[in-house]
Amino acid sequence: MSILVIGATGTVGSLVVQGLAREGASVTALVRRPGQAALPAGVKSVVGDLTNIASLRQAMAGVRTLFLLNALAADEVTQSLQALGVAREAGIQRIVYLSVIHADLYTDVPHFAGKHTVERMIESLDLPATILRPAYFMQNDIGIQPVIEQHGVFPMPIGGIGCAMVDVRDIADIAVAELLRRDRAAGPLPRHTLEVVGPELIDGAGAAATWSRALGREVRYGGDDLQAFEAQLAGRMPAWMAYDLRLMMGRIQALGHVPAAGAxxxxQALLGRPLRSYAAFVAERVAGG
Known part of the structure; x- marks a missing residue:
């Protein structure tokens, strides 16, 4: 019996695979093509696609525990529901699903609303799962680091309420802990939801100030212009995705990514260590990490 990781080649999923391998778990990574990713020693790969039911059935045969992470896609809801449906058919009763914080509140943001639909399936069918709801990834800001350094502007329009930004390494460590907890249990465990957040709220001005301190020169916040944000994205991705992300930023400006008290x-109690801070992440990036 093994732990199947869906989303194994992405930013979070690859770290989950590595973490499980370090713990000595029996891990299988779902990949789209043979040899797609360099996997840790002992980790097996299986070729499959979330749109191909036959490949999902083959991948889930003999699987004990499932990690489901679905990247942003136009048919994300269909892919995720099918994956969970096949898992249920295969008798998998240990699941960890990566959702997003405030999936139930960002009702006009397609990929948030989609993840909430998947959560509703998990709840309505009482699937034995942990739902992880991460906030804004600190690593989102790797892509804008050249703009920050070259132009002295933090361009992500996250507004003034704030996001409990979380390091993807912490997300992966929490996912590994939950996967192992479920995998090692004698039987299925009750459904559980965790907001996965960082230790503090960071708004646009605060993010700019953090980069300014790390770089030793002024960095200003670029403001809340969503139309300009969408236009910049549209040159690098499909129009539907750029619009989806614009809607997400609009909701972040209105509601933030603010967790419940004590999250x-x-x-930190689960990990047995402090969560990584945004200041530490930025300092690491500036130092070339």
């Missing part, structure tokens, strides 16, 4: 403390 960070619960995660």
């Amino acid at each position: 960070a403390q619960r995660l």
